[in-house]
Amino acid sequence: xxxxxxxxYDHVPVTKEDLDWAELVTLDLSLFxxxxxxxxxxxxxxxxxxxxxxxxxxxxxIAQEEVDRxxxxxxxFYALPLEEKLKFHNSNDLVNGxxxxxxxxxxxxxxxxxxxxxxxYNIPKFDGFHQRQQPPVISDHIEEIEAFSRKCHTEVVxxxxxxxAILLELPSEDQLVxxxxxxxxxxxxxxxxxxxxxxxxxxxxxxxxxxxxHTDLGSITLLFRQPVAALQILNSxxxxxxxxxxxxTITINTCDALTAxxxxxxxxxxxxxxxxxxxxxxxxxxxxxxxxRPNNHVVLDPIKDSxxxxxxxxxxxxxxxxxxxxxxxQWVKVRQSQQQRRNKDIKxxxxxxxxxxxxxxxxxxxxxxxxxx
Numbered sequence: 001x002x003x004x005x006x007x008x009y010d011h012v013p014v015t016k017e018d019l020d021w022a023e024l025v026t027l028d029l030s031l032f033x034x035x036x037x038x039x040x041x042x043x044x045x046x047x048x049x050x051x052x053x054x055x056x057x058x059x060x061x062i063a064q065e066e067v068d069r070x071x072x073x074x075x076x077f078y079a080l081p082l083e084e085k086l087k088f089h090n091s092n093d094l095v096n097g098x099x100x101x102x103x104x105x106x107x108x109x110x111x112x113x114x115x116x117x118x119x120x121y122n123i124p125k126f127d128g129f130h131q132r133q134q135p136p137v138i139s140d141h142i143e144e145i146e147a148f149s150r151k152c153h154t155e156v157v158x159x160x161x162x163x164x165a166i167l168l169e170l171p172s173e174d175q176l177v178x179x180x181x182x183x184x185x186x187x188x189x190x191x192x193x194x195x196x197x198x199x200x201x202x203x204x205x206x207x208x209x210x211x212x213x214h215t216d217l218g219s220i221t222l223l224f225r226q227p228v229a230a231l232q233i234l235n236s237x238x239x240x241x242x243x244x245x246x247x248x249t250i251t252i253n254t255c256d257a258l259t260a261x262x263x264x265x266x267x268x269x270x271x272x273x274x275x276x277x278x279x280x281x282x283x284x285x286x287x288x289x290x291x292x293r294p295n296n297h298v299v300l301d302p303i304k305d306s307x308x309x310x311x312x313x314x315x316x317x318x319x320x321x322x323x324x325x326x327x328x329x330q331w332v333k334v335r336q337s338q339q340q341r342r343n344k345d346i347k348x349x350x351x352x353x354x355x356x357x358x359x360x361x362x363x364x365x366x367x368x369x370x371x372x373x
Contacts, residue, residue, distance in 0.1 A: 006141070009072035014227045014245060017277035022233050022241035024052070026249060030059030032159050042166050049167075049254050051236045053269025056249040061155045062148075064248070067224050070148055070288045074192030076137045077121055078286070088121075088135060094340035097333035100124045100132060100189060105196060107340070111348035112205045117196045125149055125188040149190050152290040153182045156250065157220055168262065168306040175305075176261075179298045180219065186295040187218070187332045195230070195273065195285040203275045207352030210273035210285075213240075213372025216255035217335045218293035223251040228285040229277055234270040234372060242274075256335075257294055257328060263302035263314030270372050296329035322366045338363045 025044050031037030048055040077085070088102040100122045106115035123138065124130035126146045134142065161176040170176070180186070195210050213234060223231070231243040231251070243251055253269040275281060294300070302315055309315070319326050326334075344357030353373050361368040 006069070006072045006076055006137075009068045009075060011068075011071070011227045012280070012283055015229045015277045015280050017229070017279060019229060019242040019244075019277060021244045022052075022054070022235060024048070024055050024243070024251075026056040026058055026246070027163075028059045029057050029061075029156070029159055038163060038166060042163050045160075045163050046167055049164075049266045051267065052233060053254045053267040054233050054243065054271070055252050056246055057156060057160075057252055058249045060250060062151050066148055066151070067288065069144065070190075070192070070224070071286060073137065073141055073145070074121070074194070074286055074288060077135065077192055078119060078194045080135065080137065084135065085119075085121075088133070095337065095342075097336040097340070099336050099340065100130060103340075105194075108343055109345050110206045110209075110211075111346040111354060113345060114202050114206050117198055117210060119194040119196075121192045123149070123190045123192075125153070125182060125186065125190075127183050127185055127188075129185045145190065149188075149290065150182060152190070152222055153180075153188065153292065156222055156252075157290075157292040160220055160252070164258070164266065168265070168303065168308050170303070170306055175303075179294045180292060181295060184295045185297075187291075187293045187328065189291050191287070191289045191291065193287040193289060195287075197282050197284055198275070200281075203281075205348070207348045207350075207354075207373075208275045209352070210275060212354055213270050213272040215259075215268040215270055215370070216253060216291065217257065217332060217339075218255045218291050219258040219261075220292045221253045221255055222290040222292070223253070224288040225249060225251075226285065226287050228280050228283055230273045230275070230285055232272050232274050234272075240272070240274075243271075257300055257331065260300040260317040260319060260331075261294070261303055262306070263309055263312075263317050265309060265312065265314050272372070293332065294328040296327060296332075298328045300326050300328060300331055318367060322364070324364065324367075334363050335369070338369055 025048050027041050085102050103120040105117050105119045108116050110116045158177050162173045165173050165176050225245050227245045232240045254266050256268045258266050259268040343360045347355040
């Protein structure tokens with residue numbers, strides 16, 4: 001029996017507000033196979049990953065129609081009654097660092113008694129190690145979702161990993177790709193993410209934020225163009241800047257695992273989700289993201305055969321300084337356990353400064369999560 005026909009997804013108009021937009025470089029991945037193209041892209045990439053950790057890519061061989069289909073599927077999932085979505089939620093799993101499936105809004109306290117307004121549905125990569133029951137709106141289109149997930153990996157993630165390898169002067173252009181193989185057990189996932197619009201009063205109580213400043217835990221995050229302005233990045237001058245939704249691009253940010261592997265050479269980007277501007281503040285915000293992480297067995301020690309890291313003396317990271325040599329699987333479990341832990345009531349000042357409860361930010365002994373006001 002054929003699945004439900006999913007209507008086309010129409011994006012809302014972009015904001016007309018005059019916002020303080022970040023100036024980010026755009027890498028054209030269509031240059032990747034052209035003579036001298038990789039070298040040109042690496043030059044663009046070098047400044048971005050050392051100073052901001054954010055950039056755009058275009059020319060990535062995924063049609064806008066394919067992207068919009070994922071937005072449409074996300075819309076259909078979030079339109080389900082809550083009781084249907086909750087069939088794919090397990091609060092005990094979240095406590096234990098298992099994050100695939102559904103997480104309802106209100107799982108954690110944002111601050112000052114206001115619960116978070118975000119729903120998340122994570123679909124693990126199709127490596128054969130993450131068999132899960134899916135709701136019909138997902139299972140009826142699972143082949144299409146898998147094709148999209150694999151394209152994210154081959155058309156974007158792998159190309160960027162090869163550029164990083166060139167930047168690090170690694171012996172093989174494929175070295176990082178080998179540590180991020182799609183069909184090897186790992187924690188990559190596709191995410192549909194839904195932020196519900198809040199009242200002006202509630203937004204004021206949480207400093208005008210949907211999520212506080214943070215870094216992602218993996219290697220690379222792909223954020224497909226989302227016209228509701230809300231994403232902000234912390235630039236190298238310590239200023240929060242809005243990220244402009246640009247047609248035909250994916251916003252990329254580099255993350256903690258890649259920072260660990262490079263001894264801090266590649267910056268883990270700091271970002272937050274702000275209340276949208278006035279002309280969009282009433283609109284729910286739907287996102288489609290892909291999170292790439294090293295394979296589970298990869299030890300997150302600084303890479304030893306990078307001449308760049310050797311010249312700069314980047315031989316330690318936040319884990320090894322504590323005598324820890326965490327695999328990706330171990331890191332994901334402890335970090336996700338901290339992120340999903342039901343927290344105490346965080347206090348937020350009128351200036352938007354956060355005060356966390358004891359233990360809220362503990363990951364492992366000696367290492368706390370960093371959050372940014």
